[in-house]
Amino acid sequence: MRYFYLAIGFVAFGLGIVGAFLPVLPTAPFLLVASFGFAKGSEKFDRWFKSTKLYKNNLESFEKNRSMTMKTKVKILAFATIMLSIVFFKYEILPMRIMIAVLLLLKYYYFLGVVKTTEQS
Template sequence: MSKIVKLLYIIIGFISLGLGVLGLILPVLPTTPLLLLASYCFVKGSERFEICFKGTTLYKRHLETFVKERSMTLKQKLTILLFADVMIAIPFFILDSLMVRVMLAAVILYKYYYFIYKIKTVRKATTEI
């Protein structure tokens, strides 16, 4: 992978990390998916940043359980699902294309299926900080 592509991953990782941290304060931004994106970008961009990010309490508190056990709390699931629904609803109501609406409805249905049946729900995160 070229240095430019790795640099782009690192930049996107830091932007996602910043937005994820803002999501801790602002209820409008979902923390977990943004931190997952940051983690993915750091893995692709730099081993040093990946190790540094995975050593933070932010990662351990919000992502470690999901990454290791494929589980989330009900609150995490609902936050992600509702935020995604709002984002999908915008083009759903703005656009007049039936094909786009059907596609967006299929995405919503699959998203709920995945979160209900593929990701285990736990009472609270098992990682102690």
Template sequence: MKIKNMFYVSLGFLFLGLGIVGIIMPLIPTTPLLLLASYFFVKGSKKFELWFKGTAIYKNHLEEFIKERSMTRKKKIMINLFADAMIAVAFFMTESTVVKVVLLLIVAYKYYYFITKIKTV
């Protein structure tokens, strides 16, 4: 296995671990972290991609989203609340008006995307 592929697989396991923590701790967004894990497994190794897609974690948390491009209202709310909390920390810690405007634009785009691009089931 090439070093680049090993790096991708390592990142896949890192985000998988964080996603598993997110299953247990409701403040950590599970779906985006597992999506990142899936992405890195796909980039790193066909073997690890197939393994990950066969896990119960993938089937319970990602499979429906990947196939249907949809999420439950609860998942959308949890992801957005966590992201808003992280952005709020940066917003209140910076004194730069430009950074604050960029952060507000990110929040606006995030809500636009979740409302218009991802179906609610």
């Protein structure tokens, strides 16, 4: 299982790197998955990952303080809203539309109401 978690960590880390340069691909969710994979897979890789600039710029404040900058929140919410809206308007399946609307409301409640906002450092 250790190698499986490390593989997840490296794939997610790679996608996080791509997401740092492409505005349509979110960085933070992939880095959260990478953090989980490295933490489960290897203490050495977990320490390495947490020393990277990518981790420090995107996840360090969230992991330590359970808070994010408003810029990070907006990026995550904008990407999720766009992707879910495409599906919402493409298909006319009422139960699916209700589920997407509820999911969007919960995401906005969580990110804007539960997760604390910190100043840009």
